[in-house]
Amino acid sequence: MRLARFVVEVIGALTVLVAMPGYADHSGHVQKAERPLLLEDWQTVDKQYEDCDPNAVPSSAVWRAIMGHASLAVNSNDKSLGLLLSLANEPNRVAWNQWTLDFASAHRTSAAALYLKGDALARTGDWTKAVDVYTLCLSQAKTATMKAMVLNARGVALASLGDFNKARDDIEAAIGTAPKFADAYANLGTLKVLREAPDTAIEDYDRAIARSVAFALARNGRACARIGYSRDPNSVQQALSDYLSAKTCPPVRALAEANILAVSRIIGEGEDYGMKNSEGTTLSANQFRFMDSRSQQSIMARMPKEDLVNIADRAYKNYMHSKTWGEALQYLRADTLNLPFMDAKQSLRHADEHMAVFNSAKTMLQQRDNIRLGFDPAGGARTAELEKGYADRGNWPVKTWFGLAQQVSVPAQRQEKPPIGVTTP
Helix, strand or coil, X not given: CHHHHHHHHHHHHHHHHXXXXXXXXXXXXXXXXXXXXXXXXXXXXXXHHHCCCCCCCCCCHHHHHHHHHHHHHCCCHHHHHHHHHHHHCHHHHHHHHHHHHHHHHHCCCCHXXXXXXXXXXXXXXXXXXXXXXXXXXXXXXXXXXXXXXXXXXXXXHHHHCCCHHHHHHHHHHHHHHCCCCHHHHHHHHXXXXXXXXXXXXXXXXXXXXXXXXXXXXXXXXXXXXHHHCCCCCHHHHHHHHHHHHHCCCHHHHHHHHHHHHHHHHHHHHCCCCCEECCCCCEECHHHHHCCCHHHHHHHXXXXXXXXXXXXXXXXXXXXXXXXXXXXXXXXXXXXHCCCCCCCHHHHHHHHHHHHHHHHHHHHHHHHHCCCCCCEXXXXXXXXXXXXXXXXXXXXXCCCCCCCCCCCCCCCCCCCCCCCCCCCCC
16 A cells, blocks of 8 residues: 555656646756755755766756755855856746645645645745745754754744844754754854854854865855954954955855845945034035044034044944054955955055044044043943954844745846956947
8 A cells, every 4th residue: 555655646746847838948957856855855956966977957946946955954055056047037936836736735744745835834934934835844853964954944934034042042953953954053143243243153164064074155144244343453353355256156245245245335435423513514524534623623522522422432333443454454455456445455455544533533632631641521331342343243234045945036246347458349
């Protein structure tokens, strides 16, 4: 009876495979992956990709999606992301959704079939149904790797629904179930970045990269965490180094480059001081620091003490950001990338200008009430405390993804400018 049922299920699945668009052109490859899928044997599934002729990799969206999950299971994370991002295309997503529905219908007790069905639902944005399917799948999973993959995926779905506590529980459970599964560590780090806890996220990304060296998305995430955790001046240099490393991986290149541009633009423009000129017009940080010292002091002289403290804090923060960014550009020689705000000398010059603003504000605070050097009249705190202002995490407009990349917006690829003297056809 069991044999007869298995034959019927396989025949039914084969019929569906040939009929569905998006994978009929490579249905044989998809069929070959079925048997190890049902056995939760992800290594054997992944080997099918490795055995392919590099010049003739199947274009089937379904096959690439299956291989993407297999690569995720065996910690080939860069390869996994490249394969799974092919599902960002709407026709591919539709083909994947239909195939997973049919495959799960033909194999109702298969954890792998249910897992892939949940993935397809998540890619349509139906996170609630995805969570339900993953929960059902968890009761069917037999191997530790399969259980970890399901917990990891359900955690991502819960995070997408805003249930961060349960999401963290699931992702941490995935780590406990399969401690070698790299994506769960990276997703835990990403979850912490979303929850504005970048300091401990760095450790999670470290663990992910230790288990999967070719993990550009984890490096991008770690860079985001390091930028957010800017108490240590070295974190800016380390973040830029991570972004540049992530940028070398094609699936992550546009994301990493968009983050570099976002950080360099924020630092290049500086945080506004919140000051207005005599006409009541708000001045940007750049406008103010370009003014001569007499004009700066004239504006600050009219300001309440609390506003002066705020100016000093922001000026020192701008100084530290510009200084550490400029030093990072010099050390990594990143100012040769021909990107906006990536001029090391200019960044260091801006740092000096921001420091001049800080010193003017601090001097005025000290002189206003003729108080002892080193004290802030606004609240009795030492002005040395102002110099820690740069340590706050700020609101850096940087982005990273969960490894499943189920609902992501891929930044437009920046067009490289040809070297001077080189023409393009």
